[in-house]
Amino acid sequence: MARKLIGKCRLCGKVLVFEDFDSSNYCSKCAASMAEAAERNRQREAEERRREDEKAAALNRITAFPITLSDEKRSRQSGFELPTLSNITPKGDYRSYIAIDVETTGLTPSQDRIVELSAVKFQEGHAIETFSTLINPGKPIPAEAVAIHHITDDMVKDAPTISQVLPSFEAFLDCPIITAHNLEFDLKFIYYSGCRILEQKHKYIDTLEQSRKKIKKSDIDGHTLSDLCDYFRIQQAGSHRALADAMACGEVFQQLVEVVQS
Numbered sequence: 001m002a003r004k005l006i007g008k009c010r011l012c013g014k015v016l017v018f019e020d021f022d023s024s025n026y027c028s029k030c031a032a033s034m035a036e037a038a039e040r041n042r043q044r045e046a047e048e049r050r051r052e053d054e055k056a057a058a059l060n061r062i063t064a065f066p067i068t069l070s071d072e073k074r075s076r077q078s079g080f081e082l083p084t085l086s087n088i089t090p091k092g093d094y095r096s097y098i099a100i101d102v103e104t105t106g107l108t109p110s111q112d113r114i115v116e117l118s119a120v121k122f123q124e125g126h127a128i129e130t131f132s133t134l135i136n137p138g139k140p141i142p143a144e145a146v147a148i149h150h151i152t153d154d155m156v157k158d159a160p161t162i163s164q165v166l167p168s169f170e171a172f173l174d175c176p177i178i179t180a181h182n183l184e185f186d187l188k189f190i191y192y193s194g195c196r197i198l199e200q201k202h203k204y205i206d207t208l209e210q211s212r213k214k215i216k217k218s219d220i221d222g223h224t225l226s227d228l229c230d231y232f233r234i235q236q237a238g239s240h241r242a243l244a245d246a247m248a249c250g251e252v253f254q255q256l257v258e259v260v261q262s
Helices: 028-061 143-149 162-172 183-192 207-214 225-232 242-261
Strands: 002-008 015-021 096-104 114-123 126-134 177-180 203-206
Touching (some): 096 143, 096 242, 126 162, 126 242
Parallel strands (some): 096 177
């Protein structure tokens, strides 16, 4: 701090005589207040990182479904038609369901590719098994996609192809309900990749659509997965990775069921 005969604080705007100012022309009171706020923010961020690490560790302790790599060659599909989406109802049975999520090279299912495929199986409201693998997309991952999910070409260079893991993924999908946040996006990518998911008998429930129907607009800032986790006080294990997002989606789904059925 440096003493000035007359100075004007940049924050409070007061003109002070014989006051101490820092190098950015904040008075001593405002400088101390800003330092305290910065320390509180640092502590809050450290606590958030600790909780994320704990959630990630807990997620990794859940039983992982064994993925057997297949020699079967799957052709890419076209002509996707979104199946009829179901609503969460007051008397519905939601004891068993699977939440899915993908990370991709872009936003266009007919042109872009999956780089990570994950799912979490829930029973009686608890996660009991996970399916998760990086996928070699057979093409470079654009920088703008890497900036979102942080999955690089080097990370997927030795990963299996989507054809190699689809039979195991289809075997994992043995629950009556499939859910995802913005389900059409994930389902399209999985379908275009050659998955026979639509040939199986499932109810499909979109947590994005259901949150818009079941939560008052005035009660929530938005309906992103992060918004809903904040609303329901769900700790995420780190967003924009498929397994963490699938886990968060499954927990949001359970909370939406409780909203409807309570």
